[in-house]
Amino acid sequence: MSVNAxxxxxxxxxxxxxxxxxxxxxxxxPERDPRPYMFELDRLGLEARFVVETHLHADxxxxxxxxxxxGAELWAPAGSDLAYPHRRLHDGDEIDLGGLALxxxxxxxxxxxxxxxxxxxxxxxxxxxxxxxxxxGGVARTDLLTVDQTEPLARAAYRSIKQRLFTLPExxxxxxxxxxxxxxxxxxxxxxxxxxxxxxRSNPLFADDPDEDTFVTSLLAGYGSFPPYFxxxxxxxxxxxxxxxxxxxxxxxLTVAEMDAAISDGAEMVDVRxxxxxxxxxxxxxxxxxxxSQFATWLGWLVPxxxxxxxxxxxxxxxxxxxxxxxxxxxxxxxxxxAGGIAAWTQARRSVSRIPIIDxxxxxxxxxxxxxxxxxxxxxxxxxxxxxxxxxxxxxxxLPRTAMLVHCGRGERAMTAASLLARAGHSDxxxxxxxxxxxxxxxxxx
Numbered sequence: 001m002s003v004n005a006x007x008x009x010x011x012x013x014x015x016x017x018x019x020x021x022x023x024x025x026x027x028x029x030p031e032r033d034p035r036p037y038m039f040e041l042d043r044l045g046l047e048a049r050f051v052v053e054t055h056l057h058a059d060x061x062x063x064x065x066x067x068x069x070x071g072a073e074l075w076a077p078a079g080s081d082l083a084y085p086h087r088r089l090h091d092g093d094e095i096d097l098g099g100l101a102l103x104x105x106x107x108x109x110x111x112x113x114x115x116x117x118x119x120x121x122x123x124x125x126x127x128x129x130x131x132x133x134x135x136x137g138g139v140a141r142t143d144l145l146t147v148d149q150t151e152p153l154a155r156a157a158y159r160s161i162k163q164r165l166f167t168l169p170e171x172x173x174x175x176x177x178x179x180x181x182x183x184x185x186x187x188x189x190x191x192x193x194x195x196x197x198x199x200x201r202s203n204p205l206f207a208d209d210p211d212e213d214t215f216v217t218s219l220l221a222g223y224g225s226f227p228p229y230f231x232x233x234x235x236x237x238x239x240x241x242x243x244x245x246x247x248x249x250x251x252x253x254l255t256v257a258e259m260d261a262a263i264s265d266g267a268e269m270v271d272v273r274x275x276x277x278x279x280x281x282x283x284x285x286x287x288x289x290x291x292x293s294q295f296a297t298w299l300g301w302l303v304p305x306x307x308x309x310x311x312x313x314x315x316x317x318x319x320x321x322x323x324x325x326x327x328x329x330x331x332x333x334x335x336x337x338x339a340g341g342i343a344a345w346t347q348a349r350r351s352v353s354r355i356p357i358i359d360x361x362x363x364x365x366x367x368x369x370x371x372x373x374x375x376x377x378x379x380x381x382x383x384x385x386x387x388x389x390x391x392x393x394x395x396x397x398x399l400p401r402t403a404m405l406v407h408c409g410r411g412e413r414a415m416t417a418a419s420l421l422a423r424a425g426h427s428d429x430x431x432x433x434x435x436x437x438x439x440x441x442x443x444x445x446x
Contacts, residue, residue: 001020001121003019003175004018004019004044005192006036006040009293010181010292010294010296011296012179013029013178013182015027015030015031015036015063015177016029017037018127019044020100021100023046024048025044025046026049026051026052028117029054029057029129029131030063030066032062032324033063033324033327034070035246037067049071050075051064051072051075053080054130054133055115056077056111058144058184059183059227060233060328060329061237061328061329062237064076065240065243066244068085078090078113079112079113082240083240091104091106100120100121102117107130107131107160107165108160109157109158109161110133110139110153110157111145111234112153112156116128116129116130116134116160116164125172128173128174128196129177132177132184132185133157135185136180136189136192137187137203138185138186139186139187140178140182140184141219141223142157142219143220143223144226144230145234151216151220155212159212161206165196168196170195170197171195171196172195173194173195174196183227186205186222204218205219224374225372225391228301229330232330233330241330244327252335252336253336253337259310259338262310262335265308266307266308267310269285269287269311270287271313271419272291272295273313273342275288275411275414275415276357278355278415279355279356279357281352283342283350284422286312290412290415291313291316292412294412299329301389302416305329309334310337311336311337312338314341355422357433358405358432358433359432361439362430365402365404365405365430366385366400367381367383368399369384369387370407371409373386377444377445379437380442381443384407389408389416392420393424396421402428403428404428405431406421406430407436409435410434410435414431414433415431418430418431
């Protein structure tokens, strides 16, 4: 038996492929794009025999249906009430995997229906797949359903961990789904896996063996903002997203006239080129969202999920990767890309806009910090205006109409912010592409 992690650094999640030792594999919490799992299965000479979900995911569209379409049997918590064929799992179920067994443990908290899975070898626990109940240095948030359920679910999480998981052997390996970089998490360390003993001793939310009230207060105090699509994907996963298979159809190539028509009909134009290329010239009104591991998160955060998408891309971006990223956060209506890219736009004698990138402080400009609040608290310029990127579109009209210098941590989010400001009529915006400390002395809070 071996456990192979497949990590999505951008969404901050891990899926797991378990070699069952007989040519078959169990896949835990796969994301929608099946290619990483198919690649790993081929590499190991295995077939996907079973797919199991720990809960209804809010941050990505599940890949369970994609893998079941190629022969895997799909299992999910009975409380998920999935609207498509699957095996319903309940607390206490034990499933024979052919030498290994999978024991089902009800661990509500992150979600009401949440299950964790204990892998057994001849009755000896060898691995725990904890989903979002217990993570490395943290716990998954409980506020993704309704306000009324947030505190009761936090209390359920405490009891699930203390009464169901911390009673397991200290040396037991723990494989969480959510981790560093996930907006589903509160806390979390850089390591992706852990043990029961390590979390009992060093998880900050369980420091000094807190009682339930203390734990709940600490957990709720750690919540930050999250993308609006998190409130929609549970239902998408319950109903079942369309199965696409691989490879996807080629991304349609649109003429300038077709691009115009799509925009007129309500499509969002997303420019996925790097920030330097966008700065040098872009279609007026385009949203900058540079291609990188966090692309899908920010696409889902800034664009309503039902919006049709058109892209401007260059040779640096793999189109299959691009479309799968959009599909993974629930965008089903990808219309195409501008054939010939920005060069085709200029050859059609259409105007372009520019946003300067600077690498030094410019005291003549007001400073706008668009990082997350947790980043801002860890160190910021006292004179800077702080608005999280995810809130900027709503706040842009309230900002002063002065020369603005936007910064984040490296420049990508700052360029996205600058494109949003340009849409709102801010005409003198520049992007700082560097560490915040290069702008001046930072102060921290807390």
